[in-house]
Amino acid sequence: MSRPDPVRFGVIGAGWFASRRHLPDIQRNEHAALAALCRRDERALARVAACFEPERTYTDWRAMLDECPLDAVLIATPNAQHCEQARAAIDRGLHVLVEKPMAVTSAEASDLCERAARKGVHLAVALNPPHWSHCHRLRHAIRSGKIGDIEAIDIFWTGDARFVFGDAPPPAELPGVVPPTLYRADPEQCGGGYFVDGGSHLVSEALWVTGLRAVRVTCVMDRLPSDRRAALSVQLSNGATATITCVGDSRFSARRARSVFAGSRGAATIEGSEFVTTVHAAADEPQTFQESELPPVSGPVANLVEAIRGEAELYSPGAHGAHVVEVVEAAYRSAATGAAVSL
Secondary structure (H helix, E strand, O other): OOOOOOEEEEEEOOOHHHHHHHHHHHHHOOOEEEEEEEOOOHHHHHHHHHHHOOOEEEOOHHHHHHHOOOOEEEEOOOHHHHHHHHHHHHHOOOEEEEEOOOOOOHHHHHHHHHHHHHHOOOEEEEOOHHHOHHHHHHHHHHHOOOOOOEEEEEEEEEOEOHHHHOOOOOOOOOOOOOOOOOHHHOHHHHOOOHHHHHHHHHHHHHHHHHOOOEEEEEEEEOOOOOOOEEEEEEEEOOOOEEEEEEEOEOOOOOOEEEEEEEEOOEEEEEEOOOOEEEEEEOOOOOEEEOHHHOOOOOOHHHHHHHHHOOOOOOOOEHHHHHHHHHHHHHHHHHHHHOOOEEO
16 A cells, blocks of 8 residues: 555545644644645635645535545544545545544445445544543453453443533633534434434443444433433443443533443443543552553544554554444434344
């Protein structure tokens, strides 16, 4: 595979989230270049372009793919658009980094993986846990057998994301060059409600850290099709169970997070928004660390660049993103029918 230097990125969806995370990452990476930005809103596009200075700007993503020399495409548009845009980029032989969820149905996600494999291009999904240092440390501890076989997982997360649904005013100091659009309030564009958004990361954590797969899903949600609260029970491939509680409309200002991975020889916990992680192995003293104390792990942009250059494997490849979509899709189906869904 060729190793272009710099990797020329075209960005589809030059909005709030891209401007606070991915575009700065492209800008600071010595092996990446911002070749093009695309957004339909010309005024917002001009504001983002003034900040990040791409070589070209477009209001039509198809024109960008047809006209601009690119190596990779970053997709940060509303969820329902991901599949069509990623498919078009892959079919042109371009590497793709797509925001989560990579698609809104498991059939779409599988199709993207198959296309990327046929074209020989990298398909990466911007899920958080594969790019967090504490998850890498925890993954190594679990997969090396330090706490034995996983028997149960419990993940609890509450936060206040009401403003991205238009349910509350935005915070006074909101990062990013432009404000977020409210596409999440439209379940057709979002693919659901809060669980498809924040919940995807929690599903990723359970699966990526352990290396297990989900085989059966049961879920209750506060409302459909645009939920704010969900409780999920998952049977895993080794017989363990995982529970995930996800609240996106908490009135408590701070995020509350706690994860427990219980094994046959010990347990591991993650506490709070600082991700204080403790590994309790039966025969050893507990080991505690937090994210800020660990060596940094490459973010989604840097990791894709490393993969293109042949320097690393993708932390969050399409196959992982597709299984997360499969679980999320099953959760919504279970919540709608009141029945468990087998995968």
